[in-house]
Amino acid sequence: MALLTVAGVTKVYGPLRALDGVDLEVHAGTFHGLIGPNGSGKSTLLKAIAGGHVPTTGRITFDGTDITTATPFQRSRSGLSLKFQITAVLAELSVYDNVLLALQSTEGYGALLRSRSRHRLHDDVMLALDRFRLADKADDLAGALSHGEQQWLEIAMALAPGPKLLLLDEPTGGMSPEERRVTGELLAPIKSECALVIVEHDLDFIKNICDRLTVLDQGKVLGTGTVAEIEGNSRVQEIYTRRV
Numbered sequence: 001m002a003l004l005t006v007a008g009v010t011k012v013y014g015p016l017r018a019l020d021g022v023d024l025e026v027h028a029g030t031f032h033g034l035i036g037p038n039g040s041g042k043s044t045l046l047k048a049i050a051g052g053h054v055p056t057t058g059r060i061t062f063d064g065t066d067i068t069t070a071t072p073f074q075r076s077r078s079g080l081s082l083k084f085q086i087t088a089v090l091a092e093l094s095v096y097d098n099v100l101l102a103l104q105s106t107e108g109y110g111a112l113l114r115s116r117s118r119h120r121l122h123d124d125v126m127l128a129l130d131r132f133r134l135a136d137k138a139d140d141l142a143g144a145l146s147h148g149e150q151q152w153l154e155i156a157m158a159l160a161p162g163p164k165l166l167l168l169d170e171p172t173g174g175m176s177p178e179e180r181r182v183t184g185e186l187l188a189p190i191k192s193e194c195a196l197v198i199v200e201h202d203l204d205f206i207k208n209i210c211d212r213l214t215v216l217d218q219g220k221v222l223g224t225g226t227v228a229e230i231e232g233n234s235r236v237q238e239i240y241t242r243r244v
């Protein structure tokens with residue numbers, strides 16, 4: 001059974017069908033890329049999965065539960081985690097405290113009020129930082145990190161609570177080629193514990209890390225398949241030579 005199933009999802013904004021009958025299946029242990037021209041509906045689909053809006057029609061099932069109308073908090077509790085395109089680390093806090101807060105935020109008010117939670121979560125915080133090469137910057141202010149490091153910190157925060165599925169919206173936006181390469185290296189090991197749905201404009205990056213791709217065009221799915229299948233899809237080649 002798929003970990004995530006999107007079935008016939010439509011999102012209408014006035015006269016615009018931002019999503020038009022979209023189907024998508026993501027299996028545990030896989031990285032799934034969403035690609036397509038500007039305005040094709042990639043972010044709208046990611047937001048529908050994350051709970052940023054409720055689809056006009058259609059159904060979204062995660063880990064066996066219908067989450068179509070669940071709140072973002074309910075989705076997060078059930079194992080969905082999201083990092084949006086815009087960096088959202090708390091610049092005035094230390095790198096360490098950003099991850100600590102991310103962990104505490106999934107624990108509910110009781111744990112937040114317990115002073116011991118900082119001590120209890122120390123190992124988890126350091127593990128999350130270590131995986132993203134930030135352990136030696138734990139005491140630095142998050143705002144002092146480079147742009148790429150801030151993106152990695154945010155991914156570390158999204159992964160720290162141990163989600164079953166991570167949603168990433170253009171995580172390499174604004175990164176140097178070297179930072180993109182490192183991002184691919186840092187994401188690869190998480191596959192053993194967490195599936196990924198990722199929106200990216202950098203086709204080389206997404207082709208290197210994803211098992212499957214779904215191509216959107218004007219709110220519709222143009223094709224879904226392995227990287228090789230999508231690369232050989234003539235309709236996909238046509239939209240990419242036409243508009244991207």
Ligand SMILES: Nc1ncnc2c1ncn2[C@@H]1O[C@H](COP(=O)(O)OP(=O)(O)OP(=O)(O)O)[C@@H](O)[C@H]1O
Binds near residue numbers: 016018037042044
């Ligand atoms: N809140 C909104 N209100 C009205 N229209 C919206 C809203 N959000 C998105 N849209 C429109 O829906 C369409 C799909 O937008 P979306 O951001 O999902 O595309 P995208 O594929 O992620 O684009 P990009 O690659 O440029 O980020 C666009 O025409 C966009 O203008």
